[in-house]
Amino acid sequence: MTTESTECCKSTGATECCQAAASPECCDSCPQTNLGLIYGALLLRVWLAVRAIQTGVEKCAGIKGSDMPVTIDGKANDYGLTSSVPVKEYSLSHYHGVPEALMKKFTDEPLMLKFALPLYDKVLGPALLLLGLTILFGLATRTSLFLLGLLYISLTWGLILIKEDSGVAWLGIHMIMIVMALWLSKYNRLCLLKKW
Numbered sequence: 001m002t003t004e005s006t007e008c009c010k011s012t013g014a015t016e017c018c019q020a021a022a023s024p025e026c027c028d029s030c031p032q033t034n035l036g037l038i039y040g041a042l043l044l045r046v047w048l049a050v051r052a053i054q055t056g057v058e059k060c061a062g063i064k065g066s067d068m069p070v071t072i073d074g075k076a077n078d079y080g081l082t083s084s085v086p087v088k089e090y091s092l093s094h095y096h097g098v099p100e101a102l103m104k105k106f107t108d109e110p111l112m113l114k115f116a117l118p119l120y121d122k123v124l125g126p127a128l129l130l131l132g133l134t135i136l137f138g139l140a141t142r143t144s145l146f147l148l149g150l151l152y153i154s155l156t157w158g159l160i161l162i163k164e165d166s167g168v169a170w171l172g173i174h175m176i177m178i179v180m181a182l183w184l185s186k187y188n189r190l191c192l193l194k195k196w
Helices: 003-012 015-021 024-029 031-058 100-108 117-137 141-161 165-183
Strands: 061-069 082-090
Touching: 031 117, 031 141, 031 165, 100 117, 100 141, 117 141, 141 165
Parallel strands: none
Antiparallel strands: 061 082
16 A cells, blocks of 8 residues: 555545555545546536537527518618528427438438338437436436447447448547446446436
């Protein structure tokens, strides 16, 4: 046992535990030695949660034309001229789990399960929102991360079929982050349900 870990154990009153274990790992209860890992686990969890939540919300994004008066010399014109300005808005009426541009590619793909595509289109947005919220609030974080990983694998499979290699690479990075978050899950704090 190092001098530093002994000092940590003395300051936290865990010397008997550390002396009995006689290993550097005995100080897992010392916050000073694991603070970086705790922060790392929290940052990964928050990042993955925000990413999933915002991706789920963006499934309801759409563009609406808004008529704005044409300005002449910085003032609204007197002739009633207007121009259509695209404005981003969020509404359930805009919801598409799978973007319309990709839906056509997926339906043309022979290996895509045609019967499952409409179901996937309906479930993807709510699944991302639900998993993002459970990860953010620490409700069964490890299980939620695992399920998010499975969801990303299904997205990767679809993108491989339509040869969207950049999307596959992005999802690969997300998978690495999920594995890191699972690996750091024993340092997870601020959880509502830590068991799973």
